Amino acid sequence: MGVGKGAGNQAWGALCLGLVLAAAVAGCGGGGPADPEVSPTAQAEQGPVAEGGTLVFGQTSGVAQLDPNTIASAAQTQLQTLLWNGLTKWAPDNTAQPDLAESWEHSPDFTRWTFRLRDGVRYHDGKPFTAAEAKKNFERVLDPEVPAQVATKIDMVSLVTAENDTTLVLELDRPNPQLPTAIADVKMSDVDDIANVDRNANGTGPYQLRSFVPDQTVELVRNENYWGARPHLDEIKIVRYADATAAQTALRSGEVDVLAAVAPDSAAGLATEGRQLLTAEQAASYVVWELDTTSPPFDNPVARQALSYAADRESMMAAGYAGYGVATPANVVVNPKNEHYEQSLPTHQFDLEQAKRLFAEAGVGEGSTLTFWTKSGGDPEWTTIGEILQQDLRKIGITLEIQAAETSTWSAKFYPQGKRYPGTLAANYLSFTPLPGSYSLAWFADQGTCECNWSAPAEYNDAVATIESSAEGPEREAALTTAQRILNRESPIIVIGSTAFLSVAQENVRGAWVQAEGTVHLEEAGFAA
Amino acid sequence: MTRYVLRRLGVSALMLVLVSVLIFVVLRLLPGDPTIARVGAAQNVDPAALAALRAELGLDDPIPVQYWAWITGVLRGELGRSYFSQFGVDEIIGQRLLPTFELTLAGMVLAVLLALALSVLPTVLRSRPLGRFVDGYTTLGMAAPPFVLGIVLVAIFSVRLGVLPNEGYVAPAEDLLTNLRALLLPALTLGIALSAPLIRYLRAELSEVEQARHVRTAVGKGLRRRAVVLRHVLPNAMLPALTSLGITTGAVLSGAVAVEYVFRWPGLGSLIVDSVYKRDYAVIQSTVLLLAAVFVLVNLLVDLLYGVLDPRLRVGEAAR
Numbered sequence: 128m129g130v131g132k133g134a135g136n137q138a139w140g141a142l143c144l145g146l147v148l149a150a151a152v153a154g155c156g157g158g159g160p161a162d163p164e165v166s167p168t169a170q171a172e173q174g175p176v177a178e179g180g181t182l183v184f185g186q187t188s189g190v191a192q193l194d195p196n197t198i199a200s201a202a203q204t205q206l207q208t209l210l211w212n213g214l215t216k217w218a219p220d221n222t223a224q225p226d227l228a229e230s231w232e233h234s235p236d237f238t239r240w241t242f243r244l245r246d247g248v249r250y251h252d253g254k255p256f257t258a259a260e261a262k263k264n265f266e267r268v269l270d271p272e273v274p275a276q277v278a279t280k281i282d283m284v285s286l287v288t289a290e291n292d293t294t295l296v297l298e299l300d301r302p303n304p305q306l307p308t309a310i311a312d313v314k315m316s317d318v319d320d321i322a323n324v325d326r327n328a329n330g331t332g333p334y335q336l337r338s339f340v341p342d343q344t345v346e347l348v349r350n351e352n353y354w355g356a357r358p359h360l361d362e363i364k365i366v367r368y369a370d371a372t373a374a375q376t377a378l379r380s381g382e383v384d385v386l387a388a389v390a391p392d393s394a395a396g397l398a399t400e401g402r403q404l405l406t407a408e409q410a411a412s413y414v415v416w417e418l419d420t421t422s423p424p425f426d427n428p429v430a431r432q433a434l435s436y437a438a439d440r441e442s443m444m445a446a447g448y449a450g451y452g453v454a455t456p457a458n459v460v461v462n463p464k465n466e467h468y469e470q471s472l473p474t475h476q477f478d479l480e481q482a483k484r485l486f487a488e489a490g491v492g493e494g495s496t497l498t499f500w501t502k503s504g505g506d507p508e509w510t511t512i513g514e515i516l517q518q519d520l521r522k523i524g525i526t527l528e529i530q531a532a533e534t535s536t537w538s539a540k541f542y543p544q545g546k547r548y549p550g551t552l553a554a555n556y557l558s559f560t561p562l563p564g565s566y567s568l569a570w571f572a573d574q575g576t577c578e579c580n581w582s583a584p585a586e587y588n589d590a591v592a593t594i595e596s597s598a599e600g601p602e603r604e605a606a607l608t609t610a611q612r613i614l615n616r617e618s619p620i621i622v623i624g625s626t627a628f629l630s631v632a633q634e635n636v637r638g639a640w641v642q643a644e645g646t647v648h649l650e651e652a653g654f655a656a
Numbered sequence: 657m658t659r660y661v662l663r664r665l666g667v668s669a670l671m672l673v674l675v676s677v678l679i680f681v682v683l684r685l686l687p688g689d690p691t692i693a694r695v696g697a698a699q700n701v702d703p704a705a706l707a708a709l710r711a712e713l714g715l716d717d718p719i720p721v722q723y724w725a726w727i728t729g730v731l732r733g734e735l736g737r738s739y740f741s742q743f744g745v746d747e748i749i750g751q752r753l754l755p756t757f758e759l760t761l762a763g764m765v766l767a768v769l770l771a772l773a774l775s776v777l778p779t780v781l782r783s784r785p786l787g788r789f790v791d792g793y794t795t796l797g798m799a800a801p802p803f804v805l806g807i808v809l810v811a812i813f814s815v816r817l818g819v820l821p822n823e824g825y826v827a828p829a830e831d832l833l834t835n836l837r838a839l840l841l842p843a844l845t846l847g848i849a850l851s852a853p854l855i856r857y858l859r860a861e862l863s864e865v866e867q868a869r870h871v872r873t874a875v876g877k878g879l880r881r882r883a884v885v886l887r888h889v890l891p892n893a894m895l896p897a898l899t900s901l902g903i904t905t906g907a908v909l910s911g912a913v914a915v916e917y918v919f920r921w922p923g924l925g926s927l928i929v930d931s932v933y934k935r936d937y938a939v940i941q942s943t944v945l946l947l948a949a950v951f952v953l954v955n956l957l958v959d960l961l962y963g964v965l966d967p968r969l970r971v972g973e974a975a976r
Contacts, residue, residue, distance in 0.1 A: 189930060191740040199740055200696050272708035274695040325742040340751060341741045342930040343922045368823070369917045369926070372807065376815055376822055535688025535935050542692055543703065576701070 165451065167219055167408040168640040169385075169632045169652070176637045176653035181362040184649060185374045185383035189342030189367040194324045195314035196268050196275045201558075204646040205365055205387070209347055211314035211330040214242050214261060214295070215307045217648075219408060219640050221561050223307035227256065227315060227331065228295075237302035237598065244293040248354045250317050251335040252327070258289035263318040265297070279576070280309040280566060283595075302596040308564055333358040333650050343367055359638070359653025378402075384636055384654075387647055388628040391449040391508065401634030406451065410627030411561040411643035413460050414447070414512065415554075415620050416499075417541060420581045422549035424491045431618040433485030434552070435475040437523075442477075443515050444624040447508035452626030459614045460559060460567040462625040467562040467604075469611040475618075483523040493524030500540055501554040503531035509554035512623060516552075541578045552621070553578070558644040563603075565594040568610045571619055581619035664959055668952045675948040676730075679941045680723050690715065690739045690935040713739055713938075726941060735942040740934060745942045748927065755825055756923030759846065759916065760908050762839055766847025767854060768901070774851070775858035779866070780885050790855060797852025802911045806845040806918035813841060823920040842919040849911050850904055857900045861893035868892070899958060909947050 188202035195211045198204065208216065214228035228242040248256040265287045268275040286298040303309060317329035328336035333355065334347035345365040349358045366383070368374035371390055375397060377383040389397055398404035416434070418425040425431050440454035453463050456474035461467065486492070497520070499513040510529065517527040532540070540546070541553045559567035571577050572591040583591075586609065593606035628645035639652040691709045695701045710716055714725065729736055735745035743751075778787040800808075814822035820841050828835040865871060866889055874884050913925030920926070924943055931939040 191934060192742070198696055199694055271702050271704040274691075274701050274705035274709055276695065276701055278702065322742065339741075340922055341738070341743065341748070342926075343920070366823075367920070369920055373810075373822065373918065373920065376810060380814060380818065380822075382821070382824070532687075534933060535686075535693050538692055539688045543701065543706065 165404045165406050165629070167405065169403050169405060169636045169638060170655075173637070173655070175656040176359050177656040178359055178653070179361050180359075180654045181364060182360050182384045182636070182649065182652060182654070183364045183366055183382060184385045184387065184647070185366050185368055185377055186387040187368050187371055187374050188388075190339075190345050190365060191341050192325055193328045193336070193339060193345075194321065195316055195330070196264070196277060197273060198276060201645070202367070204644075205649070206328075206345065206347075207312070207314060207646065208332065208648055208650045209334045209363060210328050210332040210336060211316060212332055213311050213314055214244070215311045217308075217311050217642055219642075221308075221409065221411075221564075221643055223311050226311075227261070231307060233304075233306070237304045237306070237596070238299045240297045240299070240306050241290075242295045242297070244295060245354060246293055248331055249352060250329045250331055251350060251352075252317075252329050253352075254317060254329070255292075256315060256331050257292040258295040259292070260318070261295045261315060262287045262289045264313060264315050267318050267321070268313055277312045279569075280560075281306075281313065301592075304596070304598040305564060308560065334360075334363055337362070356651075358650065360649075363649060363652075378631060378633075381633070383633075385630060385632045385639055385647060385649070385652075387630045388645070389631050391447070391451045391626075391629060394449065394451065394629045394631065397631045403632045403634065403636065405630045405632055405639065405641045405647065407627040407641045407643045407645065409462055409464055409561055409643055410452070410625050410645075411462060411567070412556060412558040412627050412645060413455070413625055414444075414452070414508070414623040415460075415557055416552040416623070417555050417578050417620050418552060419541070419546070419548045420579050420619055422547050424489055424495075424550060427489045428617050429485050430489035430491055431621070432475070433482045433489060433491065435618050435621050436478045436485065437482035437516065437519055438475070438621055438623060439477040439515060439519060440623050443512040444626070446515060447511045448624065448626050451629055452624045454624045455622045457611070457615050458618050458622050459611045460557065460570075460620075460622055461562055461611060464625075465562050467607050469608050469615075472611060472615045475615075477519075479519060479523055486523070486525065491525065494526075495524075496526040496528060496550070498551040499527050499529045499554065500537065500548070500551050501529065501531050502537045503533050505534065506554075506556065509556075513552075513554060544576045544578050544580060546578070546580075561643050562607065563594075563599070565591060568594060568607075568614075571614065577619065579619045581617070583619075584613065584617075587613045661960060664956055668956050671952055672945070672949055676727055676941070676945050677723070679944050680726065681719070683935075683937050683940060684719055684722075686935065688935045690937060693934045693936075694739055726938075730942065730945065736938045738939050739936045745939050748939060749924065749943055749946060752922055752924045752927045754827070755921055756912060756916070756925065758828070758835075758839065759842055759921055759923055760912055762843035763846030763850060763912070763915075764901075764904075764908060766843055767850035767904075770847055770851035771854035771858055771897075775855050775862060776885060776890060778859075779862050779889070780882050782881075790859070794852040794855050797848050798856075800849075801914065802845055802849040803914040803918050805848060806842065806915055809841050809845055810918070825920070825922050838919075838921075842915050842921050845918075846908065846911055846915050849915075850908060854897065854900060854904065858893055858897050861897060862889055865889045865892045899962060901958070909951060 184205060186202050188200055190203050191199040193206065195207055212227045214226060215223040216226035218224045227244055227248060229245050231240055231242045233240045244258055244261065250256055265284065267273055268278050268281065269284060283299045283301045283303050284297050285300040288296040290296055315331055316324060320327060320329055325339060333350055333353045335350045337346040337348045339345050347363045349361055368377060371393065374386055375393060378386045378397060394404055418431060420426055435458050440456055444452045444454045455463060456476055457472040458475050501509045501513055510531065513529045517529060520527045541548050569575050569591050571581055572583050572588050590606040590609040594603055594610065597603040627641065630641060630647050632639055635655040637653050637655055640648050642648060690713065691706050694709060695706065714722060726736065737744050738748055774790045774793065778790055810822040813820040821838050822841065824838045826834040826838065871884060871889055912923065913928060916923045916925035917929050924947065928940060928943050
């Protein structure tokens with residue numbers, strides 16, 4: 128056998144490999160980052176927008192299915208405003224604007240809402256959209272056996288009535304002054320044909336489905352019969368890339384027009400050559416550590432506070448998010464830029480001595496070990512943040528073991544609510560609608576689903592109930608303050624910072640804008656004329 | 657020969673049964689829950705909805721019951737439905753079959769061409785520098801995993817030179833030219849990775865056959881070196897290489913998984929990876945079983961072909 132002959136020449140192979148890799152690295156090198164401006168909207172105001180063209184939207188997560196009310200992944204939210212409409216829709220300032228409902232009115236106690244729907248709207252296949260269709264969608268979302276995430280936002284709806292083709296009445300079992308924002312994410316699909324949604328995606332939106340290959344591509348074409356303003360683009364292709372490197376390569380080569388969820392440390396390097404860096408005006412996403420508040424040591428609020436003081440939030444956000452985020456030392460799920468953020472809250476500024484003292488009080492002494500549970504293959508920022516904590520805890524004699532698992536294994540550890548994960552910090556990323564939407568605060572309440580298993584005190588539950596049922600005014604303001612104050616004191620989870628996904632658009636893209644939770648809106652997008 | 661064929665068929669069927677049980681059990685042992693993946697680990701799903709989904713997918717049944725339902729379905733040609741999309745598993749596999757077939761075929765053809773060229777040329781030309789280059793090539797091809805090779809090729813040809821796309825599969829029926837352009841880099845990646853062990857094997861065989869008596873006789877009769885290698889050495893070296901190629905099918909399939917993922921090639925490989933992440937058992941188990949069946953079938957065919965090509969095997973079988 129002569130196989131051994133080649134083995135003596137491994138140096139050749141190594142040399143070739145080295146040369147090729149060097150060439151590859153040289154090829155990947157780009158210009159240095161130049162601190163590009165971050166904007167929520169792609170230069171919509173600059174010059175006329177051309178009619179036509181195909182916009183390619185790149186992301187690294189695939190769209191697994193199309194049902195708009197039982198979303199399987201964040202990647203799917205891109206389709207929410209392209210294929211579908213709600214009765215209301217989000218505006219960039221996080222207010223609800225008319226969509227399929229032209230107007231609405233409510234009873235003085237906010238328990239009966241009447242929505243006037245647009246006349247003459249049709250689904251993509253020509254079927255008329257009426258209040259009866261809207262009723263079917265609400266009832267489907269409210270069916271406990273349908274895994275509709277949006278149900279929690281409208282669970283106070285007790286009766287849906289289609290009074291005529293253009294009048295829908297929602298009756299609530301408790302008042303909700305924010306109902307128009309709560310229903311923005313309930314999308315109107317053809318419920319009668321929902322069993323074929325992945326083939327037809329029969330909606331009322333500005334684009335309609337041309338083809339769908341799960342986890343690969345979704346191709347949309349302009350809905351020529353759209354009831355609203357004619358969309359600019361002929362086609363939109365949502366393309367999934369295997370990883371960030373492949374996606375960024377496609378952006379650099381011009382194959383992709385808008386790239387979603389760019390890693391923060393790559394953002395500045397990508398937003399060169401006129402490309403635009405987009406992010407939400409006011410982020411409503413949070414980098415957090417979830418704790419099991421029913422298992423030692425984090426069943427003790429003192430241990431949770433100790434951890435909060437041990438978190439060097441400024442360094443963590445700087446290292447993990449390249450400065451594209453805001454540290455939240457008050458440890459609440461409210462963006463410090465939000466007008467309802469309670470400025471007077473005591474802050475948990477990084478203080479290792481304080482952390483050491485509190486940890487000792489809670490029985491977490493020197494030599495103790497905690498676990499940092501994070502993802503592999505995604506969200507590397509979480510690990511960066513964990514490593515900073517690991518180094519700091521080491522200084523006070525506590526070992527932090529960092530363990531990473533792929534997404535399904537990672538979520539199985541602590542999700543859904545009710546699981547025990549003692550001594551573990553589950554790194555996570557949470558998105559909520561910003562205040563005055565009450566969802567972020569309600570998530571911790573007794574009827575909420577926080578995986579922290581926190582048993583909220585009655586005062587907190589009362590405050591959330593008041594926020595949900597009160598119109599603007601001193602009563603609701605006081606409740607907002609109370610809820611934040613209790614979160615700050617009890618620290619059921621540790622909130623490191625507020626941030627939003629960054630997206631990069633090519634220089635000629637116009638009209639795309641980013642919602643608070645990170646979704647890029649393309650319904651009005653086009654190319655510069 | 658008939659007994660040999662029957663025995664090989666029986667072994668193949670048994671292997672497939674074992675593979676099916678193994679896939680099924682291993683998937684159920686994985687941490688993670690398909691129903692949670694389906695609703696996206698959302699922050700607000702009613703436990704009743706998760707329970708309803710679990711019941712709908714049949715995940716409440718004992719594992720042997722689930723297995724029996726699946727395997728009898730497979731035997732009836734009913735592979736079930738994805739836990740995520742509304743597409744049937746057969747439909748999903750159907751969507752991905754052509755791209756994988758195209759990629760593996762192109763990869764294997766390139767591998768064979770590269771292997772023939774790079775093993776025969778140094779022998780014919782008796783060029784030591786060329787031999788060293790080929791040895792370096794095989795070391796590189798065997799050392800670098802296909803996905804690393806893929807990324808390097810992308811960096812050079814897509815990013816640096818900008819001459820080839822790094823993705824963008826289009827069905828051949830839709831646009832053949834675009835299809836072939838998109839195919840080139842992934843096929844080359846797979847071809848290089850597969851050719852390396854084949855070249856090693858062929859070069860070893862060529863070197864061995866060169867010493868054989870009939871070859872020395874041919875040289876002694878004054879035949880030109882090129883004719884000796886092509887007519888007398890290569891055919892004799894090809895037979896063992898054929899077995900190697902059969903075994904390589906396994907590498908093709910596993911290599912294609914990584915290559916498809918790097919190049920966003922919408923084939924069975926990337927389907928398996930995505931389905932594993934989502935815990936879409938229905939898709940994974942049938943796709944892996946299909947690939948196992950292809951592997952078993954190719955090896956069966958190679959074994960039978962070997963029996964046809966090598967009379968000694970048939971004689972040996974008949975003598976039993």
